[in-house]
Amino acid sequence: MKNRTSTYIVSGLIVLAIFGFAFKLFTDPLSILITLATIALVGALIYFLVTRLTTSGSGRQQQRAFQKAAKRSKKRFQTKDANASSKRSKIRSLASARNKTKDASHLTVIEGKKNRKKNRASF
Secondary structure (H helix, E strand, C coil): HHHHHHHHHHHHHHHHHHEEEEEHHHHCCCHHHHHHHHHCCCCCHHHHHHHHHHHCCCHHHHHHHHHHHHHHHHHHHHHHHHHHHHHHHHHHHHHHCCCCCCCCCCCCCCCCCCCCCCCCCCC
């Protein structure tokens, strides 16, 4: 029951708003334009104030520091890419010249009792 009454009230308000807008459009269209411009101006002013007040000074400094570090990192990777091709050829020639046999690892394998099943009855 409450859903039907609220639906009727909301739809009635929408219909009245449409009639009011159409009446205002035909009688005084300039006032609609002034109202829309005022709403846009107030909205822009509120947006500007909110963005200025919420962004703290330390936040701006951190953003600048991040952008500066990103530029440095980008420059560093660009110079590494340029030198990488010459380094790769040197590495390949050294690898082919190096002996293919490797030294034994310092790790040893400890044989365990992997195949023996646990006797669960003894627990």
